[in-house]
Amino acid sequence: MTEQSKHKMRYRLNNRDNDTPMPTQLFLDTEWADLEGEQLVSLALISADGQRRFYAERAVLPAEPTAFVKENVYPLLERGVVALPDAVFSEKLNRFLGSVSDPVVLYDYAVDEVMLDMAVKGFPKRGDPRSRASSERAVRRELVRDDLISMILEDWFLANPEEAARRHHAMVDANALRLAWLAASGLLDAPWSASWRQFHDQ
Numbered sequence: 587m588t589e590q591s592k593h594k595m596r597y598r599l600n601n602r603d604n605d606t607p608m609p610t611q612l613f614l615d616t617e618w619a620d621l622e623g624e625q626l627v628s629l630a631l632i633s634a635d636g637q638r639r640f641y642a643e644r645a646v647l648p649a650e651p652t653a654f655v656k657e658n659v660y661p662l663l664e665r666g667v668v669a670l671p672d673a674v675f676s677e678k679l680n681r682f683l684g685s686v687s688d689p690v691v692l693y694d695y696a697v698d699e700v701m702l703d704m705a706v707k708g709f710p711k712r713g714d715p716r717s718r719a720s721s722e723r724a725v726r727r728e729l730v731r732d733d734l735i736s737m738i739l740e741d742w743f744l745a746n747p748e749e750a751a752r753r754h755h756a757m758v759d760a761n762a763l764r765l766a767w768l769a770a771s772g773l774l775d776a777p778w779s780a781s782w783r784q785f786h787d788q
Contacts, residue, residue: 609690610634610690611690612690613764614763615759616697618655620651623700629701630757634767639757642668662752676707676709680706690727692727692728694731699727699729735767735770738779
């Protein structure tokens, strides 16, 4: 474990020595249908305390998903009331982001940010001026790249086979990232994680 990994705790849920309001961490995961990362399927956001959640799927799914997506992502979709037309999807997502105080979105894969932008901007077609415009509401983002977080995340799925069986559902993956980040940041005990125990004992 590098020193950078040990001390990478850039955001905190609590800061008792500072009266400045803390940002609201939102953990993001998306699923997409194509290899290029241009066709969003579903999107999930969950706050660090687990109380604020957004989850939606596109009502009209990409017709030609990769074999992996067809076998591992589509069967986990909930459909029903969370399957939204693109305009409604975008409206509800922007409303959710607007309801959160000083949000900062954390994600662990670059395509997730691309998918978030696409949904926030209303799913513009290629060449549509909206695709190059600034997002309707500026939201800070943070790409989470940390070895300890990645290892704790894998430990979470190993320790929770029922969650592992639903891996590649966007909310399941967003929640796993949330728990791993909290544990790696010293904000959550994770005795189920061998990686966390090893780090904690150092």
